[in-house]
Amino acid sequence: MDEQSLIQKVQEGNLEAFGSLMDLHVRRLRAVIALNAPVPHLIDEIAHETYVFAFNHINDFQRGTSFFAWLKSIAWNLLRAEIQRFSREQANQLKYAEKRVFDVAPGKPLEHSAKELDGLEKCLERVPPRLKQLIQMRYHLSFSTEEIAERVDQSAAWVRTTLCRLRRQLKDCVQDKMATEKA
Amino acid sequence: MTDKELIDAFVSGELDEAGMAQLEAELRANPDLVRELADQQQIEQALDVLFGDDAADQQVTVSVLSVLRADPLDSFKKDLLAEVKQEAEIRRREEQAAKVPVAPVAPPPAPVEAKPVIELVPSARPVRRRMLPWAVAGAVAAAALVALGLSFLSTGTATPAVDSHALLLSVGPGAKVQRGDKVLPARVDMALESGDRLTTIDETGETKIGFADDTTRIKLKGRCTFRFVQGGASKRVEILGGDAEIAVPEQTEPFTAVTSQADLKLQQGDVRLLSKLEFARLEVHRGRANFIRRDGKQVEVVAGHYIVAGKDVEFLAKAITAPAAAGQGVVATLKRIQGEVFVFTKSPGDRTAAKPGQSILEGQGILTEGARSAAVVDYSDHTRLEIGGDTVVSRLADDKDRSRKVVALDRGMLNADVSKQPSGKSMILRTPQAEVGVLGTRFLLAAEKEATRLQVEEGAVNFTRTEDKQSIVVRSGFFAVAAPGKPLEPAPLPGGVRYLDIDLSSGVTAGDGQWTVEGRTVKQTHVSRQAEGGTSTMLCKAEVEERESVILEVVAEVDQATPDVAIDRGTWGFGLEAMFRNRSVVLRSAQGPEGTSVFEFPNITAIPFEHGREGTYRLKLSIERRRGIEAVLRGKIWQGDREPDGWMIENVFELDGPMTQVGLQTVRCAATFSSFKVRVLKEESR
Numbered sequence: 001m002d003e004q005s006l007i008q009k010v011q012e013g014n015l016e017a018f019g020s021l022m023d024l025h026v027r028r029l030r031a032v033i034a035l036n037a038p039v040p041h042l043i044d045e046i047a048h049e050t051y052v053f054a055f056n057h058i059n060d061f062q063r064g065t066s067f068f069a070w071l072k073s074i075a076w077n078l079l080r081a082e083i084q085r086f087s088r089e090q091a092n093q094l095k096y097a098e099k100r101v102f103d104v105a106p107g108k109p110l111e112h113s114a115k116e117l118d119g120l121e122k123c124l125e126r127v128p129p130r131l132k133q134l135i136q137m138r139y140h141l142s143f144s145t146e147e148i149a150e151r152v153d154q155s156a157a158w159v160r161t162t163l164c165r166l167r168r169q170l171k172d173c174v175q176d177k178m179a180t181e182k183a
Numbered sequence: 184m185t186d187k188e189l190i191d192a193f194v195s196g197e198l199d200e201a202g203m204a205q206l207e208a209e210l211r212a213n214p215d216l217v218r219e220l221a222d223q224q225q226i227e228q229a230l231d232v233l234f235g236d237d238a239a240d241q242q243v244t245v246s247v248l249s250v251l252r253a254d255p256l257d258s259f260k261k262d263l264l265a266e267v268k269q270e271a272e273i274r275r276r277e278e279q280a281a282k283v284p285v286a287p288v289a290p291p292p293a294p295v296e297a298k299p300v301i302e303l304v305p306s307a308r309p310v311r312r313r314m315l316p317w318a319v320a321g322a323v324a325a326a327a328l329v330a331l332g333l334s335f336l337s338t339g340t341a342t343p344a345v346d347s348h349a350l351l352l353s354v355g356p357g358a359k360v361q362r363g364d365k366v367l368p369a370r371v372d373m374a375l376e377s378g379d380r381l382t383t384i385d386e387t388g389e390t391k392i393g394f395a396d397d398t399t400r401i402k403l404k405g406r407c408t409f410r411f412v413q414g415g416a417s418k419r420v421e422i423l424g425g426d427a428e429i430a431v432p433e434q435t436e437p438f439t440a441v442t443s444q445a446d447l448k449l450q451q452g453d454v455r456l457l458s459k460l461e462f463a464r465l466e467v468h469r470g471r472a473n474f475i476r477r478d479g480k481q482v483e484v485v486a487g488h489y490i491v492a493g494k495d496v497e498f499l500a501k502a503i504t505a506p507a508a509a510g511q512g513v514v515a516t517l518k519r520i521q522g523e524v525f526v527f528t529k530s531p532g533d534r535t536a537a538k539p540g541q542s543i544l545e546g547q548g549i550l551t552e553g554a555r556s557a558a559v560v561d562y563s564d565h566t567r568l569e570i571g572g573d574t575v576v577s578r579l580a581d582d583k584d585r586s587r588k589v590v591a592l593d594r595g596m597l598n599a600d601v602s603k604q605p606s607g608k609s610m611i612l613r614t615p616q617a618e619v620g621v622l623g624t625r626f627l628l629a630a631e632k633e634a635t636r637l638q639v640e641e642g643a644v645n646f647t648r649t650e651d652k653q654s655i656v657v658r659s660g661f662f663a664v665a666a667p668g669k670p671l672e673p674a675p676l677p678g679g680v681r682y683l684d685i686d687l688s689s690g691v692t693a694g695d696g697q698w699t700v701e702g703r704t705v706k707q708t709h710v711s712r713q714a715e716g717g718t719s720t721m722l723c724k725a726e727v728e729e730r731e732s733v734i735l736e737v738v739a740e741v742d743q744a745t746p747d748v749a750i751d752r753g754t755w756g757f758g759l760e761a762m763f764r765n766r767s768v769v770l771r772s773a774q775g776p777e778g779t780s781v782f783e784f785p786n787i788t789a790i791p792f793e794h795g796r797e798g799t800y801r802l803k804l805s806i807e808r809r810r811g812i813e814a815v816l817r818g819k820i821w822q823g824d825r826e827p828d829g830w831m832i833e834n835v836f837e838l839d840g841p842m843t844q845v846g847l848q849t850v851r852c853a854a855t856f857s858s859f860k861v862r863v864l865k866e867e868s869r
Contacts, residue, residue: 019248026240027232034228038221043228044243051247069835077832084827097193097206100217101224120229138195139234145197157184160191167194167226168219 003067010058018055025068032113033075035120038101042082050075072114115181116174123173131166138163190220194227347415348395349375355388355403375411383407383425394418398708398743398853399438402428404540412441422458429454432708437473445492448473452486462493513542514580515562517549522556522572524549531575545585548577551595562588564602565702565857566610571596589613596629600858602702613649617665620645625682625860626657634666640860641682646671659684683725683733683861685845694719696849705856707849710743720760722846725861729841730808732864735759735770737847737856740799744774744852755851759804764840769848770804770818770832783832798822805830806842807864814838 001009001017003024009017029050033043053074054061061070127135137143137151149156184192189206192198198206210216232239351358351373358369361380367373369381369390383390383403392401394414403409407425417436423443430453431438437448442458445465452470457463465474466489475481476492484490484500492498517524517537525534526543531550537558543549549558554572560579561567566588570576574595581587588610590597597612603623604610612619614630617637624642629635637646639657647654648665657663660681661673687700696719697709711717727733737759744755758771771783803826805817814837817830847856 015248015251018251019244022244022247023240026243030240030243031229031232034232035225037228038224040228040231043232044239047243048246048250051243052250055247055251073834077834080829080831080833084831097203097210097220100210101221117229120226121233124233135230135234139230140236145191145195157188160188161185164187164191164223167223167230170230171222171226 004063007058007061007063007067010055011061011063015055018051018058021067022051025071028068028117029071029075031117032072033079035113035116036076036079038083039098042079046075046079046082049078053078068114076113112178115178119174119177120170122177123170126173127166127170131162134159134163134166186216190216190223193220194224347413349392349411349414349420350395351375351381352391352393352400353389355383355390356385358383358385358388358390377411377413379411381407381409381411383409393743397434397710398430398432399434400428400430400742404428422456424458424460427456427458429456431470442492444477446475448475462491462496464491465489512545512585514545514547514585515543515560515568517541517543517558518561518567519557519559521558523552524556524558525552526550527577531577543579545580546582547579548575548591549579550575562602564604565704566602566604567600567703567857569598569600571598584608587611592628592630594630596627598625598627600625600703614665616649616667618647618649620647634664634669636662636664638662638676641684681863683727683845683863685723685725685859685861687723687859690721690723690846692719692721696721703857703859705847705859706854707847707856708742708853710853711851717755717851718848719850720846720848722760722762722844725842725845727842727863731841732805732807733761733842734806734862734864735761735804735845736802736858736860736862738799738801738858739847740855740857742853742855756848757800757802757850757852757854758848759802760844760846760848761804761806761842762844762846763838763842765838766836768804768806768816768836768838770802770816771848771850772800772802772820773850801826806838808838812837812839 001020003021006017006021006024010021026047030043030047033046033050034040037043037046050071054071061067124135134148134152137148143151145156145159149159152159154162184202184205186209189198189202189209192202193206210220351369351371354369354371354373359382360367360369360373360375361382362376362378375381375392381390381392381403384406388405390403390407392403392409392411393399396415399418401409401420404426407427408423409425409427410421410423412419412421416434417439418431418434419439419441421441427440429438429440429447429449431449431451433451434449437450440447440449440456442456442463443460444458444463447454447456447465449470449472452472453468454470454472455466455468457465463474465472465484467484467486469486471483471485473481473483474490474492476498480498482490482498482500488500488502490498490500517526517539520537520539524537525531526537526541527534527548527550528546531548534550537549543560549560549570551558551570551572551574556572558570559567560570560576562579568576568579568590572595574597575593576590576595576597577593578589578591581589587608588601588604590599590610590612592612592614599610599612599621601610601621601623604621606622609620609622612621612628614628614635616630616633617635619626619628619637621642621644624644625640626642626644627636627638627640629638637644637657639659639661641659643656643658645654646657646663646665648671650665650667653671655663655671655673657673660676662676663671663673665671687703687705690698690700690705692698695709695711695717696707698719698721699706699708705721707719707721709719711719739757741757756771756773758769760767760769762768773783799822801821803819805815807815807817809815813835815833815835817833819827819829819831821827845861847859
């Protein structure tokens with residue numbers, strides 16, 4: 001069933017259809033939130049609240065428009081509110097480094113993150129195989145740094161430094177892509 | 184470890200305490216590293232999501248479905264609460280009918296809800312994933328059952344009728360309420376019952392009392408003894424001792440305040456009532472009041488007059504000419520102060536600490552010490568001066584004619600928001616180097632040792648250099664500097680910012696409200712009692728160029744809201760509106776039932792914003808025009824003077840044509856709007 005049919009069913013009160021609708025977007029929604037969230041635990045929490053809000057306000061959604069864009073805007077607003085609440089209530093309990101990351105928490109416009117995500121996916125295609133292997137081990141297989149180091153026969157320091165460089169290169173690549181698109 | 188190793192260990196959650204300490208030291212020494220850390224964290228998180236297996240995605244969808252499936256229980260809760268409320272209402276009416284009223288009380292026209300029930304219900308903040316569905320359901324059911332149980336057990340005093348009770352809007356330190364033989368600590372939102380005696384003991388504290396049916400307000404200042412007799416259509420209170428400011432909107436029957444020497448009867452107006460054992464003094468600032476002495480003699484007192492009732496005192500209304508010091512008249516009031524603020528008469532050296540609410544008399548000046556100090560001065564026509572830190576203002580009115588505003592800014596900076604001045608009485612501001620003449624506008628004036636800078640937000644200002652009497656006109660979006668030997672000419676403000684001239688007095692109103700404009704302040708005084716709707720708007724012409732971006736901002740002081748009308752989301756609210764060719768855009772803060780509240784672009788998206796029923800809020804709406812008809816709307820709301828960074832809400836709308844009107848909105852509440860500004864952003868200033 002396509003997205004618009006699912007939305008129609010959800011607007012008629014079909015909860016199971018909403019499950020299918022969620023499946024269509026959950027990965028990308030979480031990724032967009034991840035590109036903005038200052039702490040990891042907010043990712044799934046905001047995704048959860050976004051879907052609950054979307055279901056409760058599904059009749060406000062105009063069929064024919066982009067459902068993912070709608071989800072994104074809900075998520076963005078929830079994230080903003082959550083960051084403000086979180087920094088107000090828990091900032092003092094954070095360690096210094098976490099607090100500083102919070103201090104520079106997002107100021108990106110709404111559509112920015114989705115474009116950033118597109119850019120990231122394209123940049124990942126250009127990552128050399130040896131480094132892709134590192135990415136698979138860290139992010140897909142959830143290996144620790146020591147485990148990765150053992151498997152690639154390198155030091156833990158090398159793994160950390162390489163991954164850090166790789167993320168920086170990915171970030172630069174994404175920014176370049178966005179700047180080129182804008183130009 | 185190197186910076187890169189530290190960052191990787193941090194984002195992957197593998198950093199130990201020693202490493203954390205090292206990272207913190209690096210961050211403190213190198214602030215640029217913070218941005219790098221944040222970038223790395225976000226890419227790390229995104230890669231985690233993109234390369235993660237399906238388990239995390241499924242966890243989200245399963246948890247959402249679990250919560251949504253719990254909805255039937257929510258319905259059960261609502262049904263149960265409805266029954267409980269109905270039961271409480273029936274019992275209240277029975278008890279009300281059995282009571283002998285102290286004085287005639289108007290019958291309550293609107294149904295009343297059982298307050299304790301509402302207070303016990305948990306807030307309807309969105310359920311978090313961390314809470315398991317059964318736990319949510321259990322908590323809801325438990326809350327409802329506890330509420331039900333308490334409601335059946337509470338056979339004591341009935342909740343006062345919505346329309347006839349008074350309530351405490353703010354409470355000074357140590358205030359107490361004596362109810363029968365019990366003494367209760369006074370608290371905000373506490374309902375006052377007939378016969379309640381309120382005592383305030385703090386010399387500098389203020390306690391504010393409101394009424395449920397309209398915007399009548401009593402502010403008790405310092406030590407007071409107050410007794411609430413009744414509210415509703417014929418409000419009656421006793422001020423047995425102390426100083427009270429009373430503001431009363433139009434009444435069907437006069438508002439009555441009883442003192443030991445005389446009774447005040449007020450149909451509509453603002454008064455100050457000083458009640459002592461030996462005398463009672465009434466000052467009328469707006470409207471007209473009757474003051475009735477114990478021997479039955481009655482005198483009508485009109486605005487600008489006062490009267491004293493007491494032994495061996497002439498019972499006669501006189502003009503208020505010397506309320507605070509013999510021979511001196513009040514020219515303005517110190518509305519707010521921050522930090523070190525002083526009032527002086529002859530020289531800044533001979534000064535006394537200023538207090539908020541203090542009258543500034545003829546010949547007096549204001550001094551702020553320290554960069555963070557500030558003072559807000561209001562004239563009676565709503566002209567406002569915001570005086571910055573390290574500033575000396577040695578005069579606020581003309582020596583010969585105190586109704587004319589002549590301000591001497593010897594040093595420092597002030598923001599002026601000047602209401603329209605009478606013809607021939609333009610406001611004059613003088614600095615050592617220059618003179619500014621205005622008939623009504625908004626601008627910033629800064630006087631330094633060698634130069635004076637004028638920056639105009641709105642309207643046009645005459646700027647004259649004292650040295651050679653050269654004059655120029657400085658318009659909105661421009662600034663000029665008066666300094667010896669330098670050219671005196673207006674230049675555009677950096678960033679290309681300009682403010683629109685909004686003619687508030689020509690605003691068009693619609694809906695269920697009563698709007699008045701006093702200077703630059705807009706008041707909506709009618710609290711709509713409609714079960715649904717109750718929206719009222721005032722729209723003013725505000726033309727900008729096609730596709731220009733704007734920022735609207737306003738300060739909203741909510742005076743009174745309809746309490747506890749449990750209907751759909753948003754029982755009351757206030758907001759900003761902007762009209763375009765194809766649609767109107769509203770940014771609104773809306774208070775929902777059971778203490779929930781949202782900040783929203785209606786029907787699009789909403790987020791929780793926690794605030795009380797009354798208070799002062801600042802709202803900002805940004806409308807950024809993009810290519811085609813797309814526009815990005817952003818909004819924020821806050822309390823206090825510190826504006827939060829970033830925006831709280833954002834969405835994309837399709838807007839056609841230029842903005843043609845801007846306005847204010849209320850929904851079932853009375854509010855006073857001030858500092859309403861519309862800033863036009865040019866391309867380079869975004």
